[in-house]
Amino acid sequence: MSHVRKQLVYEKIAHTFLGLAAALTAAPVIIIIVFLLVKGSAALTPEFLTGMPREGMKSGGIFPAILGTFYLVIGTVLFSVPVGTLAAIYLTEYAKQGRLTRTIRLAIANMAGVPSVVYGLFGLGLFVLFLKMGTSLLAGSLTLGILVLPVVITAAEEALLAVPQSFRQASLALGATRWQTTRKVVLPNSISGIITGTVLAIGRAAGETAAIMFTVAAFFLPALPSSPFSQAMALPYHLYTVSTQVPGMPEAIKWGTALVLLLLVLLFTLTAALVRARFRRKKRW
Amino acid sequence: MAELDGNKIKVRIESVDFYYEDFKALEDISIDIESNRVTALIGPSGCGKSTVLRLMNRMHEVMGKTRLKGKVTLDDQDIYAPGVDVVELRSRIGEIFQKPNPFPKSIYDNVAFGPRLQGRKSRSELDGIVEKALKQAALWKEVKNKLNTSALELSGGQQQRLCIARTLAVEPEVILMDEPCSALDPVATQQIEDTMEVLKENYTIIIVTHNMQQAARVSEYTGFMLIQETGEPGKLVEFGPTSKIFTMPDKKETENYITGRFG
Numbered sequence: 001m002s003h004v005r006k007q008l009v010y011e012k013i014a015h016t017f018l019g020l021a022a023a024l025t026a027a028p029v030i031i032i033i034v035f036l037l038v039k040g041s042a043a044l045t046p047e048f049l050t051g052m053p054r055e056g057m058k059s060g061g062i063f064p065a066i067l068g069t070f071y072l073v074i075g076t077v078l079f080s081v082p083v084g085t086l087a088a089i090y091l092t093e094y095a096k097q098g099r100l101t102r103t104i105r106l107a108i109a110n111m112a113g114v115p116s117v118v119y120g121l122f123g124l125g126l127f128v129l130f131l132k133m134g135t136s137l138l139a140g141s142l143t144l145g146i147l148v149l150p151v152v153i154t155a156a157e158e159a160l161l162a163v164p165q166s167f168r169q170a171s172l173a174l175g176a177t178r179w180q181t182t183r184k185v186v187l188p189n190s191i192s193g194i195i196t197g198t199v200l201a202i203g204r205a206a207g208e209t210a211a212i213m214f215t216v217a218a219f220f221l222p223a224l225p226s227s228p229f230s231q232a233m234a235l236p237y238h239l240y241t242v243s244t245q246v247p248g249m250p251e252a253i254k255w256g257t258a259l260v261l262l263l264l265v266l267l268f269t270l271t272a273a274l275v276r277a278r279f280r281r282k283k284r285w
Numbered sequence: 286m287a288e289l290d291g292n293k294i295k296v297r298i299e300s301v302d303f304y305y306e307d308f309k310a311l312e313d314i315s316i317d318i319e320s321n322r323v324t325a326l327i328g329p330s331g332c333g334k335s336t337v338l339r340l341m342n343r344m345h346e347v348m349g350k351t352r353l354k355g356k357v358t359l360d361d362q363d364i365y366a367p368g369v370d371v372v373e374l375r376s377r378i379g380e381i382f383q384k385p386n387p388f389p390k391s392i393y394d395n396v397a398f399g400p401r402l403q404g405r406k407s408r409s410e411l412d413g414i415v416e417k418a419l420k421q422a423a424l425w426k427e428v429k430n431k432l433n434t435s436a437l438e439l440s441g442g443q444q445q446r447l448c449i450a451r452t453l454a455v456e457p458e459v460i461l462m463d464e465p466c467s468a469l470d471p472v473a474t475q476q477i478e479d480t481m482e483v484l485k486e487n488y489t490i491i492i493v494t495h496n497m498q499q500a501a502r503v504s505e506y507t508g509f510m511l512i513q514e515t516g517e518p519g520k521l522v523e524f525g526p527t528s529k530i531f532t533m534p535d536k537k538e539t540e541n542y543i544t545g546r547f548g
Contacts, residue, residue: 166386170448172347174399174455175376184398185388 036259043256057220057242058249062257064224068137068232069206069264071225072216075141076148076205081198083145084152091153092160093182112150117210119147124214138228140216147211148201155200159193160186192279199272206265209236219245235261295320295459295489296341296378301355302518303336305345310336312518314355316508320458323481323490325500325527328510328542333519334493337510338461341491342378343371359459376403378459379452384468385444387436387451392419392428395436395447399455414454422450423480442473449480460484462492466499478503497543501531509539 051061095101123143133139163186171181187194217237225232239257242249296318303311311333318324326334339345340357343364357364364374376399387395396415405411415432419425424446428439436447445465452460462481466474481490481503494500500507508524523530523539534540 164386166382166384167388169344169347169380169382170386170388170451171398173342173344173375173380173382174402174451175372176399176402177372180402184402189389 033262036255036262040252040255040257040259043252044259048253048256049260052222053220057246058253062235062238062253062260064221065233065235065238065257066260066264067224068217068234069236069261071137071232072140072144072212072234073202073205073268075137075228076144077198077202079142079145080148080152080201081194084149084197084201085156085194087149088153088156088160089182089187092157093178093186108150108153111146112154115210116147116208117213119143120211120214122146123211128215134229135214135216135218135231136229137216137225137232140212140232140234141228143211143215144205144208147208148204151200151204152197155197156190156194159190159196162193163189192276195272195276195279199269199276202268202272203265206268207236207261209240212237235264292319292321294318295360296491297356297358297361298337298340299356299358301340301353301357303333303340303354304352305348306350308516309518311340312520314519314521316521316524318459318489318491319506320489321485321487322506323485323492323504324506324508325504326491326493326508326510327495327497327500328519328522329512330495331515331519332510332512334510335463336519337508338380338463338491338493341459341461342375342380344375344380346371376455377457378461379455379457380461381445381448381452381463381465383464385441385448387439387444387447389435389437391433392436392439392447393432396450396454398451403455415450418450418454419447421453421480421484422446423476423483424450440473442469442476445469445473445477446480449477449484453484457488459489459491462490464493464495467495474499497531501527507531509534509536509542511538511542 048061049066050063052063054060091101091104095104120143123139123146127133127139127142128135131139133142167185167189168181171185172178176184212234216232217234218231219233219241221231221233235257239254239261242257243254294317296316298314298316298318301311301314302309303314314333314337316324316337326337328334336345340353341359341364345351353365359374359377363369388398390398393415396418397411400411400414405414416425416429419428424443427443428447436444439447445468449460449465466477469477478499481492484490492500492503504527506525507527507530509522509530510519511522512519523534523536525535530539531543534543
């Protein structure tokens with residue numbers, strides 16, 4: 001077999017295996033979605049989406065959990081996106097690259113690896129107990145906010161670094177201050193990347209269970225949350241309780257809850273993706 | 286040889302040594318730059334021409350740790366004195382970069398960028414500034430009907446003239462040009478050179494170029510720079526009226542370079 005023929009065979013083998021690996025990563029997602037749709041779509045009645053739970057949560061709706069998760073996501077984004085973006089701006093635009101920035105980056109990388117239950121306990125200790133926020137939407141949002149900070153910072157940093165250095169030089173050479181350069185040139189050109197980080201943060205925040213268990217989530221509440229200091233139900237924790245803590249729970253409620261959680265995350269992601277596409281259309285260099 | 290009746294000195298570089306970290310990039314550079322002239326800096330790659338340029342608007346400070354010994358003055362004011370506002374300095378000394386670097390904004394917003402930084406916001410005032418700057422950069426006729434289209438739709442030569450207009454809108458006194466035509470075709474180059482000819486009536490221009498013919502065409506004064514070897518600092522070999530440098534240079538190295546014997 002000639003050398004060229006042999007290389008062609010290798011090429012084919014490589015192509016096949018690489019394709020398989022890619023398919024393998026997509027498969028679980030597809031299977032989960034199909035499974036949830038098949039098993040859960042029957043539960044998706046208007047009452048299920050908008051009603052309060054009844055009969056020990058064995059019937060009725062999951063509206064409080066949907067609303068709770070919605071509030072938590074908003075709270076998380078409100079805290080983590082500004083703080084994360086500002087931190088990223090500091091690291092890329094202001095800080096002298098050196099030991100300090102290396103240490104901060106190392107800390108951020110390690111933050112991403114801390115198990116979420118540890119964040120939950122941290123939130124319990126700091127926000128719930130020490131700062132006396134109690135188990136509340138505020139404490140939960142802050143805990144989730146810290147949990148997703150590494151995601152936000154990393155995405156924002158990458159987005160900022162992707163802005164060509166020549167734009168910064170042009171701006172500074174025109175007599176702009178560093179902050180003017182950041183605000184008028186760097187940020188507008190990195191906004192789509194920052195939104196990507198936000199999307200990832202939303203996904204994490206909406207699905208997180210362990211971090212909210214001790215800081216906000218309630219097993220069952222008879223009323224909807226009325227302020228940031230209210231306790232709230234939340235979808236992931238609700239899913240956990242209906243799946244494991246309540247005997248004789250109808251299957252449809254479990255699958256339905258899981259499906260709603262998935263759809264909610266999808267909805268957030270889609271919205272953010274649309275916003276991002278809008279910004280991206282304007283960007284060409 | 287045309288006689289030059291010495292204009293007032295606009296920028297004076299006095300015995301400057303310059304370091305990036307511990308690397309000595311320039312040694313003992315002294316140049317007097319006359320106002321309303323085009324001064325060209327020529328020399329082989331890596332000889333420190335661009336570094337000399339950036340000494341004047343302190344743009345090298347953006348890139349990292351640098352150190353300067355000696356003195357650089359603008360209108361007899363030391364621009365490295367403590368308390369000098371770099372932002373103000375850069376609005377007095379503009380820079381045109383090697384590659385055209387318009388912002389991904391409209392043509393109008395590119396030119397209005399500098400004036401807006403200075404807090405000039407009224408639409409009619411900005412309209413006037415934008416038109417004037419684009420006219421000075423000889424771009425107005427080509428773009429007057431599409432001021433709101435993206436600057437990135439322009440050709441390379443138009444983009445570079447837009448960058449010139451953007452700099453002019455800030456009303457600097459000195460314009461630094463770092464090989465402004467190296468990414469452009471001959472026609473676009475010609476247009477930029479014509480523009481420079483007009484601009485020097487109102488501005489002091491310092492241009493770094495690889496292209497010796499360009500230096501000969503556009504400048505009144507030329508400085509020739511050289512490094513002995515890689516790792517050595519760049520030095521100014523000779524500085525004088527362009528006509529003299531290109532016809533009867535004092536130094537052997539200058540003659541070798543302009544006659545194409547190396548570099």
